[in-house]
Amino acid sequence: MSRPRAAEGARAPGFLEMWRDLKPIGRDAGTRGYRRYAWTGADSDCRAWFKAQTDTRGLTYELDRNGNQWAWLGDPAAGDAVVTGSHLDSVPDGGAFDGPLGVVSSFAALDELRDRGVEFTKPVAIVNFGDEEGARFGLACVGSRLAAGQLTVEAAHRLRDGDGVSLPQAMEAAGYDPYTIGPDPERLARIGAFVELHVEQGRALDLSGDPVGIASAIWPHGRWRFDFRGEANHAGTTRLVDRRDPMLSYAETVLAARREAELAGAVATFGKISVEPNGVNAIPSLVRGWLDSRAADQATLDTVVTGIEKAARAYADRHGIDLDVVRESFTPVVEFEDALRDELGAILGARAERPLPVLGTGAGHDAGILSGSIPTAMLFVRNPTGVSHSPAEHAAEDDCLAGVTALADVLEGLACK
Numbered sequence: 001m002s003r004p005r006a007a008e009g010a011r012a013p014g015f016l017e018m019w020r021d022l023k024p025i026g027r028d029a030g031t032r033g034y035r036r037y038a039w040t041g042a043d044s045d046c047r048a049w050f051k052a053q054t055d056t057r058g059l060t061y062e063l064d065r066n067g068n069q070w071a072w073l074g075d076p077a078a079g080d081a082v083v084t085g086s087h088l089d090s091v092p093d094g095g096a097f098d099g100p101l102g103v104v105s106s107f108a109a110l111d112e113l114r115d116r117g118v119e120f121t122k123p124v125a126i127v128n129f130g131d132e133e134g135a136r137f138g139l140a141c142v143g144s145r146l147a148a149g150q151l152t153v154e155a156a157h158r159l160r161d162g163d164g165v166s167l168p169q170a171m172e173a174a175g176y177d178p179y180t181i182g183p184d185p186e187r188l189a190r191i192g193a194f195v196e197l198h199v200e201q202g203r204a205l206d207l208s209g210d211p212v213g214i215a216s217a218i219w220p221h222g223r224w225r226f227d228f229r230g231e232a233n234h235a236g237t238t239r240l241v242d243r244r245d246p247m248l249s250y251a252e253t254v255l256a257a258r259r260e261a262e263l264a265g266a267v268a269t270f271g272k273i274s275v276e277p278n279g280v281n282a283i284p285s286l287v288r289g290w291l292d293s294r295a296a297d298q299a300t301l302d303t304v305v306t307g308i309e310k311a312a313r314a315y316a317d318r319h320g321i322d323l324d325v326v327r328e329s330f331t332p333v334v335e336f337e338d339a340l341r342d343e344l345g346a347i348l349g350a351r352a353e354r355p356l357p358v359l360g361t362g363a364g365h366d367a368g369i370l371s372g373s374i375p376t377a378m379l380f381v382r383n384p385t386g387v388s389h390s391p392a393e394h395a396a397e398d399d400c401l402a403g404v405t406a407l408a409d410v411l412e413g414l415a416c417k
Contacts, residue, residue: 012057015108015404016397022049022100026090033093033391038131038142039067039170046088050128053107059126064187065180066146067130067171073110074123080192081123082415084109084407087132087143087366094133095393097199101381101400103128105197109408116408122192122415129366136161136170138223138290139329144366148373149183156181188373193340193414196367197379197407199395203386204359211402213357214344215336215378218368220301221294222330226253226270226312229322232277232285246287247275249315249323256311257291266295266304267362290328294362298333334368340375347413348406363388379406 026034026042036042054061054071062070086102106126130143137159145151159167168178205213228246254270261268269292276286295301316323349355367376381395381403
């Protein structure tokens with residue numbers, strides 16, 4: 001297979017230029033965070049950016065049945081392809097690096113390999129998975145879940161955002177056909193390995209002094225909805241003893257979540273809340289809170305969530321509150337394939353002064369979803385503060401470029417045999 005070339009008469013932009021062009025898209029002027037939600041204008045602009053990068057490099061562009069974007073070097077049907085990439089959407093007021101760093105680095109790594117003059121023996125692709133964060137419809141990794149058959153078409157069509165807009169309606173409004181979505185086993189069968197580069201969402205690399213690391217596993221994690229139902233009433237005229245205030249049970253449950261997580265060495269977060277009727281002078285009739293919990297193993301996670309629910313039911317009974325708990329999503333532990341992880345370690349270790357650190361993560365990724373269907377691996381780039389899902393998320397320029405080189409080395413090792 002011939003080495004990759006940019007389109008005739010075009011110059012492929014470098015990492016810093018791509019980063020500069022992508023950076024303003026979907027950024028809120030007030031918070032300085034990103035609001036790149038699935039099937040919105042900001043999402044469309046990100047998709048247009050991806051398509052432009054594909055065209056500039058003379059790659060073959062594909063939009064799959066689930067709205068995921070692909071940029072191919074070589075024949076997609078040849079099989080045993082090496083794929084890299086990540087996502088471009090964000091959490092509410094998220095940072096610049098979570099997702100986009102992996103996509104930008106993928107194009108930059110391909111450019112670096114072109115400069116090296118390598119000869120590919122396998123097809124290579126860069127992918128932008130849609131709706132990874134789940135910020136709009138409440139379910140993470142929708143694009144990869146659909147492709148892997150972990151989300152049914154019926155369940156996907158039932159997804160709705162905070163305004164009641166369904167996923168099919170949002171896709172249609174953005175110019176896509178929602179009635180083609182579904183499992184894509186033929187596409188996945190053509191992939192021999194998927195390697196996702198991502199900014200680290202913690203401080204392990206900062207503490208070890210390494211710019212790049214390799215992922216070992218993704219902690220099991222899930223989202224649970226707690227519905228506390230009480231009785232709406234006047235905030236000024238209702239005696240305290242006469243109230244059925246669901247906010248009390250919810251508040252006590254938030255504290256219980258922190259306590260259970262600390263005892264188990266896990267994490268648990270109530271990060272989203274909905275209140276009805278949501279009036280300053282009204283006792284709520286409904287407080288709906290969403291729990292995100294993660295742990296290093298399944299048994300620990302079960303212990304934490306069971307403890308939180310038990311405490312929540314005790315608080316609800318005490319205050320005369322009805323409680324429903326619904327598990328909205330769950331991802332079991334992902335142990336990245338040993339053979340591929342070890343191969344990455346050997347490729348990168350050959351050029352390093354010392355072995356790269358191997359670390360686990362509590363964050364979910366498309367690579368974790370795909371791991372049940374194809375061999376997957378991940379590279380992490382140092383985040384000096386450990387802050388993520390925030391405008392303060394950061395990675396130094398030198399570390400980003402080190403990540404590009406590491407990814408290029410991996411792609412060369414896997415696709416140029």
